[in-house]
Amino acid sequence: MRQPFGTAPSLAQMQAMADAALAALPPQFAAHLGDIVTQVQDFAEEDVLAELELESAYELSGLYSGIAMTEKSVEHSGAMPDRVFLYRIPILLEWAERGDVTLEHLVHHVLVHEIGHHFGLSDEDMHALEDMAG
Template identity: 35%
Template sequence: MRTLPRAFRERIANIAVVVEDWADDATLGEMGIEPPDTLYGLYRGVDITHRDSGYGNVLPDVITIYQGPIEEDAADEAEMAEIVRETVVHELGHYFGLDDDTMHRIEDGEE
């Protein structure tokens, strides 16, 4: 988390990051993903653009990182670390209600 862009770190609250082996069939189906495609990560929660002053006393939003596909696709530990970082940044983008174009600029260090 220390390597995430400052804009994210300063605004993150009430998020749990968990690691699971693989996305299950139900999750893949929910996302419209069919094998051999899979997920590296998934955000579940209410993004901050959809919260109002009454939002509180809730369980944390969850970012799930799927270890199996990352290990399978990464050539080495350095690439694995980079995939995890990019995945976490992407999923945090959903927490902030960002669109894909904005998330890609942040991932590329442009913002």
């Protein structure tokens, strides 16, 4: 789904990349995702940025919204499904700045990072796992 030079993918096209990345997750992980929903937006909402104490919407490429599996209980039944937000413009900016990965790879990376929060992993946990793997 590589775009011609100078053409940024639309929200729908990036959503298709996220959906493909989600579908490609190994079955042992996918089986534990439940009804997780992915949503692509251009930027995070202002209230999200304020809650995270971020000054710029460009600082956030993805967000997990929900209750991690390690904290869920029967009391949470009937709650809204967990969601992963991917923010198109910050992802495109990182992709352009890096130049060493495909956009699909970067979308997959951000999605997997946010799904890590669903499994109860912190940012520090995930960075340590990436360092060990790479």
